[in-house]
Amino acid sequence: MLIIGIAGGTGSGKTTVVNQIIDELKNEEVDVISQDSYYMDTSHLSFEERKKINFDHPKSIDFELLVAHLKDLKAGKNVMQPVYSFKEHNRTGEFIEVHPRKVVIVEGILILAHADIRDMFDIKIYVHADSDERLIRRLKRDIADRGRDLEEVLWRYQTTLKPMHNQFIEPTKEFADIIIPTNRYNTVAVDIVQTIIKDRLF
Numbered sequence: 116m117l118i119i120g121i122a123g124g125t126g127s128g129k130t131t132v133v134n135q136i137i138d139e140l141k142n143e144e145v146d147v148i149s150q151d152s153y154y155m156d157t158s159h160l161s162f163e164e165r166k167k168i169n170f171d172h173p174k175s176i177d178f179e180l181l182v183a184h185l186k187d188l189k190a191g192k193n194v195m196q197p198v199y200s201f202k203e204h205n206r207t208g209e210f211i212e213v214h215p216r217k218v219v220i221v222e223g224i225l226i227l228a229h230a231d232i233r234d235m236f237d238i239k240i241y242v243h244a245d246s247d248e249r250l251i252r253r254l255k256r257d258i259a260d261r262g263r264d265l266e267e268v269l270w271r272y273q274t275t276l277k278p279m280h281n282q283f284i285e286p287t288k289e290f291a292d293i294i295i296p297t298n299r300y301n302t303v304a305v306d307i308v309q310t311i312i313k314d315r316l317f
């Protein structure tokens with residue numbers, strides 16, 4: 116099994132890069148695991164309390180469960196991945212069964228910030244876009260897809276997202292084997308990663 120970690124700030128284009136990379140792989144060859152599925156269960160809090168959570172701090176992620184799931188997949192076992200709702204700021208109570216595959220891609224803002232997870236990756240990638248570009252993308256996406264408005268996105272950006280990015284996310288660039296610039300669509304970098312995967316696998 117080849118495990119690839121793809122980190123980078125919110126809106127940098129991690130999900131887009133993952134989709135481009137797996138485009139030429141067959142479904143049965145690849146698992147994509149998003150760190151977003153491992154936000155802590157916050158069912159004990161009211162919706163108003165959940166809205167105030169700092170979702171860009173490493174403490175908001177259930178890394179213990181993510182490590183356990185990666186170890187299980189590596190050992191050939193299926194795992195039950197929680198489903199997360201950005202609209203509810205909580206897990207939905209549903210699960211998706213994930214089966215071990217030849218390639219496992221783990222993507223998320225903080226996945227290179229956790230030493231145990233970092234050590235499990237065969238290839239570490241950091242996706243980089245400038246902060247103004249990321250904010251514009253985040254605004255558009257969160258309003259269109261995640262039930263947010265302009266005020267919410269800007270409030271979160273100023274209070275938690277930007278300081279946490281500078282403290283916990285951007286510094287993990289130094290752990291990356293490959294840095295992909297994504298201010299524009301970067302097909303050359305995606306081709307290179309696809310070639311590395313095919314080289315290692317087939």
Ligand SMILES: Nc1ncnc2c1ncn2[C@@H]1O[C@H](COP(=O)(O)OP(=O)(O)O)[C@@H](O)[C@H]1O
Pocket residue numbers: 123124125126127128129130131132252253256297298299300301
């Ligand atoms: N290179 C790019 N150029 C322009 N827009 C992009 C690019 N990469 C991603 N986007 C757009 O930006 C938004 C956020 O991208 P996404 O891949 O979801 O980022 P992330 O997973 O890092 O938060 C999406 O609407 C996506 O279509």
Ligand SMILES: Nc1ccn([C@@H]2O[C@H](COP(=O)(O)O)[C@@H](O)[C@H]2O)c(=O)n1
Pocket residue numbers: 124125126129151154170171200201203204205223224271276
């Ligand atoms: N309830 C939540 C949980 C997380 N976020 C934000 O999601 C971002 C990470 O996801 P990406 O797909 O953009 O990498 C992170 O910056 C959190 O602020 C949220 O808004 N609400």
